[in-house]
Amino acid sequence: MNGEHDAILSFALAASMIIIVTAVGLATLRLLRGPTLPDRVVALDLIGTIAVGAIAVYAITEHKPVYLNVSMVLALLMFIGTVAFAYYMHKGAAAPDERKEDRS
């Protein structure tokens, strides 16, 4: 199936892609500005979630359902990344006390 979309759907695809790009831009603002590390992690998590949606919109635009595999894998990998960041933050919170004990 290689036909064109009808007018309503192609307009909606373009509009939702524009909205998604705006959303990623706002989240990137928080990623750059976020005062603490967890703020940046939250922004990155939101960018990943929106990217899953963007890939699905692109799959509809290109008539290629194969791209949905990409968004499936991305949805899984994002969770692992977030958990890794949280684990690292926990370690970082524990670290200063251990360093003090080592020094004395």
Add this chain to the structure above:
Amino acid sequence: MSIAVALLLIIGSLFGLLGAVGVVRMPDLFTRLQASTKAGTLGVGFIMIASAMHFADVGTVVRSLLVILFLFLTAPVAAHIIARAAYSVKVPIWDRTDIDELRLAREGDRHADPSERAGLKRGEHHEATD
């Protein structure tokens, strides 16, 4: 059919935009987490339903539903883990926060009086060791 797909796409991406606006505008890490995790997940859910309706065959519908399932399983867990880690590294809480239940639970049953609320602002971090 394509009208429904178009409507779902627009609604979904607007929810994503709502989550991003929340992440930028909210005053606090924990409130930002609410905006990003709920609105973002709901938006992607709408977009996935739209793609399932557009390619109406079995494999695509199953994959779209799997994406929704993964997101709905992992987003709350990820948000909880981030909030937990952020609380333990003493990220500053919004100064108009009314109740900090984790702090109350750790202090036992002692009732926190309102004058103690100023202590809820835990902005101070560990002093540098070197």
